[in-house]
Amino acid sequence: MMLTPDHFDSQSAELLRSGRPVLAGISGGRDSMALLSLLSGMQGCNLVACHVHHGLRPEADEEAQFVRQHASSLGIPCVWERADVRSMARAGGMSLEEAARHARQELFLKWSAAHPGALVALAHHRNDQQETALLHLCRGASGIHGMSPVSTWANGLTVVRPLLDFSREEITAYLAHHRIPWREDASNQSTEYTRNALRHEVIPRLDALFRRDTSLSFSRACRVENQIRTALSQALDSMNLTDPQGRLFLPKVNQLPAELRQCAVHDYLRRRNVPDLTEEAVLRVMNILDTGGPSRTSLPGGKLAVRKEKRLLVKDAPPINKGEQPPADTAGGI
DSSP states (O other): OOOOGGGSOHHHHHHHTSSSEEEEEOOSSHHHHHHHHHHHTSTTOEEEEEEEEOOOSTTHHHHHHHHHHHHHHTTOOEEEEEOOHHHHHHHHTOOHHHHHHHHHHHHHHHHHTTSTTOEEEOOOOHHHHHHHHHHHHHTTOSSSOOOOSEEEOTTSOEEEOTTTTSOHHHHHHHHHHHTOOOOOOGGGGOTTSHHHHIIIIIHHHHHHHHTSOHHHHHHHHHHHHHHHHHHHHHHHHTTTOBOTTSOEEHHHHTTSOHHHHHHHHHHHHHHTTOSSOOHHHHHHHHHTSSTTSEEEEEETTTEEEEEETTEEEEEEOOOOOTTOOOOOOEESOO
């Protein structure tokens, strides 16, 4: 079966055809070039190609030019910008991966200001979903959850992942059939990175052991888990646990049974776009709900959870100057 927009899930397809501006993240790699091609031929898709120059590799200049030229050949407008990811990582006490993700989200929010009502389209596929689920599972996250076809970032942007049901092999076949070029990031082959080690070493062993494409099983499991999480989020929404400023109102949360209280905190942190969310991080936040304990705790992605005036909020941690340590958990008010 050749990949076409007709095979996108119905929710993604409806949003992409709605006429709202679609800011497609295009790195120049295989998956994003397939996404650009598919969306450029999709009726009703108001497409803008968006490229972030991370400045981390010598090839970045050439890749930015490649994306601009290819978008131009399709008649698609293209916006791009450099991000000083290394400085962001140092200032926020983040890994380069976390800083790059943060930079991309900031730039998409900036670009959306010029395109009211914009959606973000990303090229994650089924194999990415399997890797994400394994990472969450092994890092101690709650459940075997992955990415949703449609989700919302903490900055309010709607994110669509129309390729999530398709494999890397199907995407490669699509590119070959249409003779679409792409750029290969050599760092994707390095097993020094956890995700790459899963991709090149762990998942092939799983496929061989079970004699099947295990990404299909993970995709189904993630779909069920996402349905459960959506139902839980809707139930929590009906309890009105947040105030008009989007802060978690602790007197209401503390009245919940212990298990549901932890679910409410996890759901809140997830909606606030805290990356790599583990059970350990959730439990640290649970510990600051009590007014007799610490009033803040650090979170992944250079963020802080803060208890203030009977509310819980998530904010960016202050920049870390050279030689300083990240802020420790503290007692008392902030």
